[in-house]
Amino acid sequence: MLKKLFSGIKDIAFCTGYFAKFAWKKLPIYYFYILLSVIVNTAGPFVSIIGSKYLINEIVYEQNRNIGMIIFWVAFICIGTYLYAVVGKFANEKQNYCNDRFDRMLQMEISFNTMQMKFEYTENSEMLDSVNKAGRAFEQTNLIQGLTDGIVGLISNILVLAGVMYIVVNCSVWLLIPVFLSFVINTYMTMKTTKLKENYFSEAMEIDRVVDYYLDELTTGEYAKDIRIYNADNMIIDNQKEQSTKQYNLSKRSMKKIWNNEKISITSTEICNIAVYIILGVNTLTGKITIGDFSSLTQAVIKFTEALYNISRGLMGLKYTASILKYYLDYIEKAEIDIKYEKSKNAEVPNVNDGVSIEFKNVSFKYPNTDVYILKNINTSIHPGEHLSIVGKNGAGKTTFIKLLCRLYEVTEGEILVNGVNINDIEYSKYLDLLSVVFQDYRLMAFSIKDNIDMGQNKYANGDMEQKEYANGDMGQNKYSNVENKINELCKIVEIDGWINSLENKQNTNLYKMFDESGVEPSGGQAQKLAIVRALYKDAPVVVLDEPTAALDPIAEFEVYNNFDKLVGGKTAVYISHRLSSCRFCDRIIVFDGGTIIEDGSHDKLMENTNGFYFNMYNTQAKHYQN
Numbered sequence: 001m002l003k004k005l006f007s008g009i010k011d012i013a014f015c016t017g018y019f020a021k022f023a024w025k026k027l028p029i030y031y032f033y034i035l036l037s038v039i040v041n042t043a044g045p046f047v048s049i050i051g052s053k054y055l056i057n058e059i060v061y062e063q064n065r066n067i068g069m070i071i072f073w074v075a076f077i078c079i080g081t082y083l084y085a086v087v088g089k090f091a092n093e094k095q096n097y098c099n100d101r102f103d104r105m106l107q108m109e110i111s112f113n114t115m116q117m118k119f120e121y122t123e124n125s126e127m128l129d130s131v132n133k134a135g136r137a138f139e140q141t142n143l144i145q146g147l148t149d150g151i152v153g154l155i156s157n158i159l160v161l162a163g164v165m166y167i168v169v170n171c172s173v174w175l176l177i178p179v180f181l182s183f184v185i186n187t188y189m190t191m192k193t194t195k196l197k198e199n200y201f202s203e204a205m206e207i208d209r210v211v212d213y214y215l216d217e218l219t220t221g222e223y224a225k226d227i228r229i230y231n232a233d234n235m236i237i238d239n240q241k242e243q244s245t246k247q248y249n250l251s252k253r254s255m256k257k258i259w260n261n262e263k264i265s266i267t268s269t270e271i272c273n274i275a276v277y278i279i280l281g282v283n284t285l286t287g288k289i290t291i292g293d294f295s296s297l298t299q300a301v302i303k304f305t306e307a308l309y310n311i312s313r314g315l316m317g318l319k320y321t322a323s324i325l326k327y328y329l330d331y332i333e334k335a336e337i338d339i340k341y342e343k344s345k346n347a348e349v350p351n352v353n354d355g356v357s358i359e360f361k362n363v364s365f366k367y368p369n370t371d372v373y374i375l376k377n378i379n380t381s382i383h384p385g386e387h388l389s390i391v392g393k394n395g396a397g398k399t400t401f402i403k404l405l406c407r408l409y410e411v412t413e414g415e416i417l418v419n420g421v422n423i424n425d426i427e428y429s430k431y432l433d434l435l436s437v438v439f440q441d442y443r444l445m446a447f448s449i450k451d452n453i454d455m456g457q458n459k460y461a462n463g464d465m466e467q468k469e470y471a472n473g474d475m476g477q478n479k480y481s482n483v484e485n486k487i488n489e490l491c492k493i494v495e496i497d498g499w500i501n502s503l504e505n506k507q508n509t510n511l512y513k514m515f516d517e518s519g520v521e522p523s524g525g526q527a528q529k530l531a532i533v534r535a536l537y538k539d540a541p542v543v544v545l546d547e548p549t550a551a552l553d554p555i556a557e558f559e560v561y562n563n564f565d566k567l568v569g570g571k572t573a574v575y576i577s578h579r580l581s582s583c584r585f586c587d588r589i590i591v592f593d594g595g596t597i598i599e600d601g602s603h604d605k606l607m608e609n610t611n612g613f614y615f616n617m618y619n620t621q622a623k624h625y626q627n
């Protein structure tokens with residue numbers, strides 16, 4: 001038990017320390033409001049304890065009642081109580097406002113770290129669990145408020161306790177017996193309740209994750225068609241019901257246990273109060289204390305019990321809040337380690353003025369937490385300005401090759417060099433400046449067409465997320481219109497300018513209707529063209545296109561190939577496609593099978609090998625068109 005208590009206190013100290021530094025950095029005024037709360041909460045209870053004693057004694061006992069003193073004590077109590085309420089409320093409101101801002105700032109840190117952490121973590125259940133727990137930590141209402149209220153309450157109550165104890169002990173030491181008995185029982189029950197709440201949080205979270213999947217993800221438009229066509233609603237509703245029942249049962253079980261603990265706490269407090277009244281009553285009747293003392297001491301003892309009770313509650317509340325906040329801190333720590341590691345890399349981005357060469361040297365790869373090698377001893381070089389096509393059956397490892405080049409995963413064995421430098425030695429954000437990529441499963445966002453293409457590149461000066469603030473809206477009309485012109489030029493090349501210009505708000509039209517009723521839903525081909533424009537707009541020296549024309553109609557596809565040189569120019573380009581006719585536009589083709597390169601050469605060279613994989617695939621596809 002002591003060990004648990006110690007670890008609880010360690011968690012509280014850790015979270016409080018982290019948060020104290022955070023608050024000092026972001027909103028130092030917060031400390032003023034905290035100090036004000038402590039002063040008000042400490043002084044407040046003494047107003048009525050002291051005031052009522054003197055007021056009653058003045059009224060009941062004084063032979064020559066001094067009306068002036070009576071008015072003074074009435075005013076003391078009224079003004080004191082008023083100030084206590086008003087200043088307390090003011091400090092509280094200000095704290096709430098700050099707490100709300102802190103919550104949002106901390107939540108933004110989760111977003112920031114989640115977008116910066118290693119991509120492979122997006123498939124790592126331990127890390128996903130951490131992100132989820134961190135996010136949920138903030139769904140718990142007023143978590144930061146819980147922490148600061150706990151700390152303020154703790155300090156104020158300790159001070160109140162010290163003051164009231166002096167008054168109480170001066171009257172009768174016997175009063176301490178019922179008070180401490182009630183304190184011990186209450187503390188024990190509160191500890192049990194806190195443990196129950198912590199367990200509930202952790203168990204409920206696992207169920208909540210599944211429920212969120214059903215309630216949030218499956219109800220998005222992305223799944224709407226399939227759910228309707230296959231009548232999957234019954235299956236989904238049944239699964240939802242099952243999870244809801246689990247949630248309900250878990251919450252009912254916990255609430256019942258918590259209520260049982262509460263009953264014991266309330267009863268022990270009431271028994272203590274009765275004992276206090278008896279002791280004070282006997283003292284008053286035997287003339288040991290005055291009626292004023294009786295009134296003041298009953299209030300003092302009640303405050304004393306409350307203060308003790310609040311201290312134990314405050315500590316347990318802090319322990320609970322800290323145990324949840326710790327999920328957040330653990331996650332941030334994990335993510336920050338990676339971010340710092342990346343920032344610490346000092347290899348220079350290779351000079352790209354004369355183009356970019358890429359070399360895969362003995363590269364083998366298996367996905368994290370799997371045993372199967374997806375790529376086996378890959379050796380290939382792509383020369384500056386070369387346009388390379390990668391073909392092969394489904395699952396041969398083509399996209400995996402691209403993912404390694406984009407450093408979404410680290411190679412298991414071997415190395416990838418860019419202009420002779422190992423890509424792992426370059427800071428990731430700098431390395432990404434070298435690449436323009438259209439992934440097979442690209443995504444457009446519910447932003448304007450322009451933002452989907454520009455992706456903030458022009459708005460943020462130096463690529464450093466910390467400083468990514470709109471430059472006071474000072475983008476300059478010229479610069480802005482350049483962005484639009486550049487987008488327009490590229491849209492012309494992939495022939496999507498006609499559609500964009502036909503829209504009322506042109507490039508400023510929002511995609512999708514999520515936030516804008518007049519938003520447009522691009523067709524599959526239009527969306528794919530926008531994704532191509534986005535990659536070209538970035539204007540990086542290496543272009544990677546993973547099945548960029550899969551959704552295009554044959555004429556549009558032909559145009560893209562026809563314009564391939566115009567699109568990619570003298571840049572190094574890697575291009576994956578199942579439409580082999582497109583390979584003719586590339587300088588070289590490599591054929592993947594089972595994670596290895598089985599053929600390598602120009603279209604004409606590969607077609608010479610009539611037993612070859614490429615020859616067969618090419619002819620099989622060509623036959624379909626001829627028949």
Ligand SMILES: Nc1ncnc2c1ncn2[C@@H]1O[C@H](COP(=O)(O)OP(=O)(O)OP(=O)(O)O)[C@@H](O)[C@H]1O
Nearest residue numbers: 123367370374392393394395396397398399400401
């Ligand atoms: N994140 C992952 N974790 C584990 N295995 C994966 C992951 N992604 C892909 N794989 C496996 O790696 C193999 C190669 O996949 P990859 O996507 O590279 O194939 P591909 O050649 O691009 O296929 P396609 O032509 O169908 O797009 C497949 O067997 C796939 O199941």
